[in-house]
Amino acid sequence: MKGEPSLNPSICYVVGAMPLSWSLCPHPGAQDFLIAADKGYEALEAYGVPPNLVVGDFDSLGRRPNHPNVVQLPVAKDDTDMIYALREGLDRGYRRFVLLGGVGGRLEHTLANLQALAWLTTQGARGVLAGEGTVATALRNETMVFPSSLSGFWSAFCLSGQAEGVTLRNLKFELTDHTLSADFPLGVSNEFTGEAAEVSVARGTLLAMWREQGDFYRLLPQLWDRTEIQHEGE
Numbered sequence: 001m002k003g004e005p006s007l008n009p010s011i012c013y014v015v016g017a018m019p020l021s022w023s024l025c026p027h028p029g030a031q032d033f034l035i036a037a038d039k040g041y042e043a044l045e046a047y048g049v050p051p052n053l054v055v056g057d058f059d060s061l062g063r064r065p066n067h068p069n070v071v072q073l074p075v076a077k078d079d080t081d082m083i084y085a086l087r088e089g090l091d092r093g094y095r096r097f098v099l100l101g102g103v104g105g106r107l108e109h110t111l112a113n114l115q116a117l118a119w120l121t122t123q124g125a126r127g128v129l130a131g132e133g134t135v136a137t138a139l140r141n142e143t144m145v146f147p148s149s150l151s152g153f154w155s156a157f158c159l160s161g162q163a164e165g166v167t168l169r170n171l172k173f174e175l176t177d178h179t180l181s182a183d184f185p186l187g188v189s190n191e192f193t194g195e196a197a198e199v200s201v202a203r204g205t206l207l208a209m210w211r212e213q214g215d216f217y218r219l220l221p222q223l224w225d226r227t228e229i230q231h232e233g234e
Helices: 040-047 081-091 107-122 216-223
Strands: 012-015 033-037 053-056 070-072 096-100 126-131 134-146 153-158 162-169 175-181 197-211 226-228
Touching: 012 040, 012 081, 033 040, 033 081, 040 053, 053 081, 081 096, 081 107, 096 107, 107 126, 107 134, 107 197, 126 216, 134 216, 153 162, 153 175, 175 197
Parallel strands: 012 033, 012 096, 033 053, 053 070, 096 126
Antiparallel strands: 126 134, 134 197, 134 226, 153 197, 162 175, 162 197
């Protein structure tokens, strides 16, 4: 990603309305920022973790939270509560986002949160989503190396019309300079092999998904590392 040296290393955590396990409960550092989106406030409340900001229309929570920093949104709006929370983080200068409790509930909200990962890449930011045994991130015109300690299934989906120049190394099924399209699921159920897996997409956006194995926060620092693929004349 261009401007890597200026990428804010602090993290904005956004907790959504879907189930949040204790192992994924965030414990932000001093420079990090924690946003509860609607019913995500209830999940954090249960674990005794206070957010910095609460946003939402609170249709899921069913009440206005008793919190000093609340942004109440109208029910009829273009942005989901999650997207609004991400905008708040972007406006505060954050470029690394962890989305928690964003899968496992209503399918349309799960899909919207996966789309949000792709949207973040257009904002000069990176996002990682975790919940319900799944981790996901979006790659756009870049290369990412997955830690060798990961095991189990790994899947990829095209989130643009086409994802060109897709190269997979050290996965069970490898590809070289392949084009994936949004209308065919070729990348489902690949597997880690015990080696660091290298994934590249030269042009376009790729959604990568794999199994959360209880070590999300230990591996998280490695998930931010990406190398932008430069194109001649750009």
